[in-house]
Amino acid sequence: MTEISQTTSAATSAAATQTANQTTTASAISSDFETFLKMLTAQMQNQDPMNPIESTDYAVQLATFSSVEQQVQTNTLITALSDQLGVIGMSQTASWVGMEVKSDAPAYFDGDPVSLSVTPNASADASYLLVRNSAGTEIQRVAIDPTESEVSWSGMDKDGYAFPNGRYSFAVENHANGAYLSSAGAMTYTEVVEARRDGGDITLILNGGGEISADEVQSLREAL
Structure with missing residues (x-):
């Protein structure tokens, strides 16, 4: 019984560490998006008034960043799900x-x-x-x-x-x-x-x- 308790505790600790990592990743994505908006605003302010950037170009940039952001979030969720399933499996197998x-x-x-x-x-x-x-x-x-x-x-x-x-x-x-x-x-x-x-x-x-x-x-x- 002692071995099972120790193993389950370790699995719980691993899950807590993963949750902290997910929070850090989410904060990084938010920070990157704010930086992207600042750069986009600076680009608009400093564009050549005689040859302004097409609005469609801005849309492409926004869409590209959004796609990358969504992919990062999806990868994070998949990793979290995989780790969580591993924790559950470890907890169950420990009873063996x-x-x-x-x-x-x-x-x-x-x-x-x-x-x-x-x-x-x-x-x-x-x-x-x-x-x-x-x-x-x-x-x-x-x-x-x-x-x-x-x-x-x-x-x-x-x-x-x-x-x-x-x-x-x-x-x-x-x-x-x-x-x-x-x-x-x-x-x-x-x-x-x-x-x-x-x-x-x-x-x-x-x-x-x-x-x-x-x-x-x-x-x-x-x-x-």
Whole structure:
């Protein structure tokens, strides 16, 4: 709960800073317009009486300045809207801290079984769960039911000893009649320990130090 409060506070502070910047921009536009009117008035006062400037030229100058002014204001509003949406998204995503997200990121093994979500291959009659360590080396190959969509990795080797704590990635290899069919990644459920805003993106810090974008999350659930 402390982490969520701190994150939301930071987002609110960012919004306040953006509001101050918008006020400064608006003041600058107003000041520039006053300067433009003074220059236009001076131009009218000092024009050649024998060759006065056409009124249409003044209209063009006014229209040009007005167009630029409107564009600046539009850009400011778009930026403000984008930042505000980012603040809202950050505030909502911060509530994910302490929950488990499903993604294709490696899972952190700490001695407890790791829950995995896999996509069955209807043509397969045999499937194997491939386990790789943080270096990408395959450390285990376990037969699983090819029709199951949810499996659990115990984290034990063939002799019944637990693998070292750390981050592991998973994939499923499918076979039919002894021949290789296909391979697919396995989704893992990992607890979120921090939500961080990086520019316009929101990054989730996972248990064990992994990082993913909030856009990579497939689903969300209460921590088991």
